[in-house]
Amino acid sequence: MKQNLLKELQLIVGKENVLSSREDLVCYSYDAAPLLVHSLPYGVVLPSSTEEVVNLLRLAKASGIKVVPRGAGTNLSGGTIPIKGGIIIQLTRMSHILEIDSDNLTATVEPGVITSTLQSAVEQVGLFYPPDPASANVSTLGGNVAECAGGLRGLKYGTTKDYVIGLETVLPSGEVMVTGGKTIKNRAGYDLTKLMVGSEGTLGIFTKITLRLLPLPETKRTLLIMYPNFQYAAESVSDIIAHRILPATLEFLDGVTINCVEAYTHIGLPQNAQAILLIEVDGSSWDTEWEAKKVAEICSRHQPLEAKLALTPSESTSLTLARRSALASLARVRPTTILEDVTVPPSKLMEIMSKINQIAKTHNIQVGIFGHAGDGNLHPTFLTDGRDEEEMKRVEAAITEVFEVTLKLGGTISGEHGIGLTKARFLPSQVKPSGLKVMKAIKEGFDPQNILNPGKIFTEYSP
Ligand SMILES: Cc1cc2nc3c(=O)[nH]c(=O)nc-3n(C[C@H](O)[C@H](O)[C@H](O)COP(=O)(O)OP(=O)(O)OC[C@H]3O[C@@H](n4cnc5c(N)ncnc54)[C@H](O)[C@@H]3O)c2cc1C
Numbered sequence: 001m002k003q004n005l006l007k008e009l010q011l012i013v014g015k016e017n018v019l020s021s022r023e024d025l026v027c028y029s030y031d032a033a034p035l036l037v038h039s040l041p042y043g044v045v046l047p048s049s050t051e052e053v054v055n056l057l058r059l060a061k062a063s064g065i066k067v068v069p070r071g072a073g074t075n076l077s078g079g080t081i082p083i084k085g086g087i088i089i090q091l092t093r094m095s096h097i098l099e100i101d102s103d104n105l106t107a108t109v110e111p112g113v114i115t116s117t118l119q120s121a122v123e124q125v126g127l128f129y130p131p132d133p134a135s136a137n138v139s140t141l142g143g144n145v146a147e148c149a150g151g152l153r154g155l156k157y158g159t160t161k162d163y164v165i166g167l168e169t170v171l172p173s174g175e176v177m178v179t180g181g182k183t184i185k186n187r188a189g190y191d192l193t194k195l196m197v198g199s200e201g202t203l204g205i206f207t208k209i210t211l212r213l214l215p216l217p218e219t220k221r222t223l224l225i226m227y228p229n230f231q232y233a234a235e236s237v238s239d240i241i242a243h244r245i246l247p248a249t250l251e252f253l254d255g256v257t258i259n260c261v262e263a264y265t266h267i268g269l270p271q272n273a274q275a276i277l278l279i280e281v282d283g284s285s286w287d288t289e290w291e292a293k294k295v296a297e298i299c300s301r302h303q304p305l306e307a308k309l310a311l312t313p314s315e316s317t318s319l320t321l322a323r324r325s326a327l328a329s330l331a332r333v334r335p336t337t338i339l340e341d342v343t344v345p346p347s348k349l350m351e352i353m354s355k356i357n358q359i360a361k362t363h364n365i366q367v368g369i370f371g372h373a374g375d376g377n378l379h380p381t382f383l384t385d386g387r388d389e390e391e392m393k394r395v396e397a398a399i400t401e402v403f404e405v406t407l408k409l410g411g412t413i414s415g416e417h418g419i420g421l422t423k424a425r426f427l428p429s430q431v432k433p434s435g436l437k438v439m440k441a442i443k444e445g446f447d448p449q450n451i452l453n454p455g456k457i458f459t460e461y462s463p
Pocket residue numbers: 031032068069070071072073074075076079080091111132133134135138139140141142143144145146147148149150151152200201202204205206207327328416417453
């Protein structure tokens with residue numbers, strides 16, 4: 001069966017675009033999620049066109065073989081692990097920017113385009129694609145759309161869902177569905193484009209994506225403010241918002257993360273800092289100068305240890321390094337890094353921070369917390385060792401408690417990383433039976449044979 005299948009796959013995409021050696025399959029058995037479960041696919045196929053994706057899904061439908069779409073594999077929820085075997089459709093060969101339409105402020109791309117490649121390409125013609133996941137240098141736009149990626153500019157500019165206005169999607173039946181287009185307004189029936197954003201590869205495979213662009217802000221200013229405790233940082237965040245200033249970026253690192261970043265990058269962060277805010281304001285030169293000064297003045301009222309203002313683009317890049325290297329720095333500490341993604345209303349930031357630290361202390365687990373202070377999206381990062389069963393039980397208990405507290409505060413168990421495998425068993429506690437029933441009906445409507453990315457989002461499987 002396997003040999004026949006491989007031959008049929010080769011007929012569709014060419015022999016050189018089907019991987020089936022054990023070494024290759026192992027590389028596709030996991031993704032960036034720190035799961036202790038890996039699973040081999042039967043094969044990996046790399047199509048180069050919509051037509052090839054159509055033929056692959058027709059074959060999957062006829063043979064009942066499962067299919068997992070994959071971009072760069074950087075998702076943090078186990079979304080590309082082929083837990084039911086089947087084939088991986090790797091979309092990185094479909095990596096062309098098809099059009100940058102300056103008249104209509106849109107870009108149309110294939111799904112395998114790297115996020116930062118599009119960002120740079122549109123900036124060259126004075127345009128701006130705001131979604132900015134910290135993984136932008138490696139993640140693909142197809143993966144961003146399927147996860148509804150957020151990132152560092154969410155407070156002012158929103159997330160991927162705010163920019164996707166048109167999609168070409170190959171459905172599990174092999175049919176091609178085109179939704180939306182280049183128009184900003186579109187009210188023709190249910191908004192299927194928005195439904196597909198965040199569908200985590202369970203409803204269809206994107207083969208073309210049309211994104212809304214903005215004019216590139218004339219300039220930006222970057223500030224890094226260091227505090228002796230988290231409370232002063234949280235007060236600064238509230239004060240900035242209370243002054244009706246919406247920075248493009250308003251990120252934070254806690255004391256544990258600061259120590260790890262300094263140990264890794266040696267960029268000179270003060271040893272006694274227990275919180276750092278990375279703030280970026282952008283817009284016209286005049287507005288930006290005014291906002292940067294105002295933000296610095298507001299932060300100075302909350303007893304910072306030190307404030308740095310970048311004067312050049314390269315200084316700005318070095319200040320943002322502290323935030324961009326947070327996850328990598330924490331990941332060096334222990335063998336298994338479990339990054340969470342809870343989000344609360346921004347006014348509850350201080351409360352959730354102290355609750356998470358309390359929970360970690362109770363269960364005797366090391367945790368570093370960083371995230372997007374402006375939009376209430378935190379990444380508590382548990383530093384653990386997956387080989388230690390007893391410790392993993394404590395981690396599991398701590399994460400469950402963190403989700404419970406988050407929901408009590410009116411938050412969500414995922415702000416941007418999705419449900420995938422890791423959070424499938426927690427989804428019912430947030431969306432309740434009525435929500436779950438509608439979600440499952442949508443999945444069944446699109447994919448009655450459960451071909452696409454089975455076991456994700458819903459608890460058919462719990463790692
Ligand atoms: C260091 C690091 C930093 C990160 N920072 C952020 C951050 O700031 N914000 C954030 O939101 N996320 C972040 N992430 C998570 C991750 O980068 C994002 O989820 C990203 O969108 C995944 O893109 P990808 O190309 O790697 O997709 P993959 O991991 O390959 O796939 C993700 C999901 O999309 C599906 N998929 C992929 N391509 C398609 C397609 N063409 N059609 C349909 N479904 C498809 C897959 O089946 C899977 O369910 C980070 C990850 C890392 C490792």
